[in-house]
Each structure stands twice: as C-alpha cells, then as structure tokens.
Amino acid sequence: MTRALAVPVARTLPWRTLGGAGALGLLLAASPALVASGEATPWQALTLLRAAALTGALGLAFLLDDPARHPTTPVPVGRAHRQALRLALVAPPAALWWTAVLLVTPERARPPAGAVTVEAAAIGALTLACAAAAVRWSEGPRPGPAVASALLAVAVLAPPLVPEDWALFVAPGDPRWAAAHERWAWLLAAGAAAWALCAPEPVRLRVRPRRTSRPAGTA
Template sequence: MTVDLIGPVWRTLPWRALGAAGALGLLVAGTPLATGAEPAPWQTLLLLRGVALIGALGLAFLLDDPARHLTVPVPTRRPVRQALRLALVAPLAALWWTAVLLLTPSASRPPVGATTLEAVAVAALAFASAALAVRLTDETRPGPFVAASLLLIAVLAPLLAPEGWALFVQADDPRWPVAHDRWAVLAVAVAVVGAVCGPEPLGRRTGR
C-alpha cells in the first residue's frame, strides 16, 4: 500500500517552494566563489547558517496538501503519508546540503559535522512546525504561516536565548562542543514533536 502511494505523493510535493529554496540556497552559498571573495571563518559560518535557514523555509511547505481533507478517510494513516513525503525529499536535501558545503571556501569552512547538525536541527524544526500546524488547523496549505513563524524564530532566537545556552557560537569558541550537544538535543526534541503531531486528532478522524 505504501509503495503504491509513492507516485501520487511525489506528484503532490510542493516542488515550486522546494526548488525555489534550493536554488536560492545554492546561489547564496556560491556567492564567495563567484565573486572571488575570501570570507573569514565567522562569515562562512554565518553564510552556512543562513543557507540552512533558506532550506528549512522550503521544508516548511512540505506538508502542504490541497487534497488533505480528501485523504483523511484513506486506510494509510497520516503519519505514514507524512513520513513518505519526508523520505522522498530527504535524499535530495542531503545532496543539496553537500553541494552547499562544497561551494563554500574550504579555507574558512567550519567543521562540517557540527554545521550539518545545526542544519538538521533547523530542518527538523521546520518539519515539526508544519506537522503541528497540520494537526491544530484545517489549513491545506499551512506552509506560508509556518515559514513566517520560522523566520520570526530565526530573528528572535539569537536575541532571546539565554547566554548560557550558547547555541550560536563561533567554531573557535571553547563552548562550540557543548553548543552542539544542545543542537543535538534540540534536533531530537523537535523530531519527537513532529512524530507526536502526526496522527489525525480523534474527533477529526471520526468526522465529529
């Protein structure tokens, strides 16, 4: 049954939003290479964090589904359909992020593993936010609202996060390893939220 869904789900993915975010991210990542600039390490890290956010904004539209209300009664549960959407996009996202890393100047590139962890956490936050919006509302296209919320979080988080959390540190900061322990916890936490938000609420599922 799940295999039979691959084609229909693939066709309903928000390719326009995903493609736009992917193209913009590659364009931003390749700017130093195209201009011959030699950014400092902190600038390259900031660039990669910005590109990760751009990619996450595309993923905010992943659960947009104009036929959402028509698929509620189908035998395949919503968590399976959402997981399938994520599984179809994940390999493409991994290739995209690899290209982003290769486009950045190697001389000033921050540690790849830690930076990738940040990108995964932000992507997981986008997916969890979309899943939460789908669970709490009847919107068939919650993507714009989710993307706007994600942008707001991106602006406010560095300003409002407690100093002790030290999430947005530089690679040469002694707190870098501890910061990425927190990034890992954040990634797991938002992934759990996304999974919990998957099932259709009972009242909506039964038509009440």
C-alpha cells in the same frame, strides 16, 4: 501500499518551492566564490551556511501543504505514514543539496561539516514538527506560509534573547562550540519527537448511544 502511494504523493509535493529555496541556499553558500576576491573569513562562511540552512528549512515548511487534503477520498493509511512518505521522497535530494552547499563553501573558511550539519538538521526537524502541529490542530490545507513566517520570526527575534550561557550560534573557536552543538543535538531529537507526536491524526472520542429501556410487553 507505500509503493502505490509514492507516485501520487510525489505529485503533490511542493517541488518548485523546495527547488527555489534550495537554489537560494546554494547561491548564498557559493557567494564568496562568485565575487572577485573569492575569499571569506570563517565567521562569514559559517554565517552563510546557517543562512543556507534557514532557506532550506523555509522550503521544508511547505512540505506538508496539500491542497487536496479535504476533497480527496480517504486512504487506508494514517497521516503519519503519509507524512513519513513525503519526507522520504524529499530526504535524498535534500542530502545531496546540503552536500553541494558544503562543497561550494570555500575550503579554507569552511567550518566543521558535522557540527554545521547537526545545526541544519535540527532547524529542519523543528520546522517539520511545527508543520505537523499546524496540520494536526488546524483544518487549513496550506500551513506552509504560517510556519515559514513563524520560523523567520524566531530566527530574527530569538538569538538576542537567548542567554550567553545557552548560546547556539557561536563561532568554531569559541569555547562554547562543543556545548552549543550538544544543545543543537537535543533540539534535533526534540524536533523528531515532536513530529512523531503531532503526525498521527488526533484520537476522537466516540460517544456510545444510550440504551433506552423498552416498555413492558413490547418485543
């Protein structure tokens, strides 16, 4: 069943949006190498990597868009299965893209790859969870624009409001670096759990018809 669905699902994926977001993220990460000096400070490189992760997440916000959500004939697999299939089709090129983003970052200024990858994965997981929630609680076939707008709003407004003790966007030399990435790991787990809860179709209560008593003497 999964193999039979793979090709139709792949055709409905927003490849242009994902490709555009990926190209922009790659360009951001490679920008220090494209200028004349080719130099970047560790903080600049980290900021560009975080910007690249955000652009990738913006593309991921459109992953669950499906213009044919309502007109198509129901398929014998659940929504969670179909969403997982979409993610499975996108995951390999996304992993290659993130590897390329890390490689084009100047080596001398490159932050710890594992820690930054956790940040990017957490942002992607939370974005996917928001998209799944939008699909679950709305009837619109294209939740992507609303999810992308919300992601941008949070990325701009949330960091200044977070207390310093709970800061997430810290520099590698900051004493809070390890603690911040523990929080990123928790956010990654929370995003995955939220997607698991929101991906299935909502359970609809079935109202059983009331039995009416038959008049005496009827068959």
